[in-house]
Amino acid sequence: MPKALPIPKGFTAVTPYLICEGAAEAIDFYKRAFGAEEIMRMPRPDGKVGHAEIRINGSIIMLGEADPGRGYTGPKALKGSPVSIMLYVDDVDAMASRAQKAGAKVTQPVADMFWGDRYGTLDDPFGHHWAVATHVRDVSEQEMAEAMRKMSQQPHPA
Secondary structure, three states, rough: OOOOOOOOOOOOOOOOOEEEEEEEHHHHHHHHHOOEEEEEEOOOOOEEEEEEEEEEEEEEEEEEOOEEEOOOOHHHHOOOOEEEEEOOOOOOHHHHHHHHHOOOOEEEEEEEEEOEEEEEEOOOOOOEEEEEEOOOOOOOHHHHHHHHHHHHOOOOOO
């Protein structure tokens, strides 16, 4: 038997694992919103998703059903999440529109950003935050620092 790879084929060293209240519905949403491809799904004895893997634009995301009794609490029960998932796509405007039609809430409309991305943010119906972007121009660290300095001098909207 050949030696197993330390990082399984198709994965990267860092792989998000989403806990969802309604993991089966989340898989269907990610297919509609982001064009996810379902790789595999293992049901628990109660029929809910124990573990699943999806692929979005070549990146694998794992997910499973919330199970607070075992320490797996989703963002709905936590009333939010401090984590955001960054998703680069070829056409961020089309992707944001597609996700919104599938049920995502736009929290920051897509716009050109000083760091070189066309970028917006969404919340999915399961409580996860997504940043979606298309990189449109390369910006030096010096240019970004200057833009950040100028932005920090602007009054904050109330």
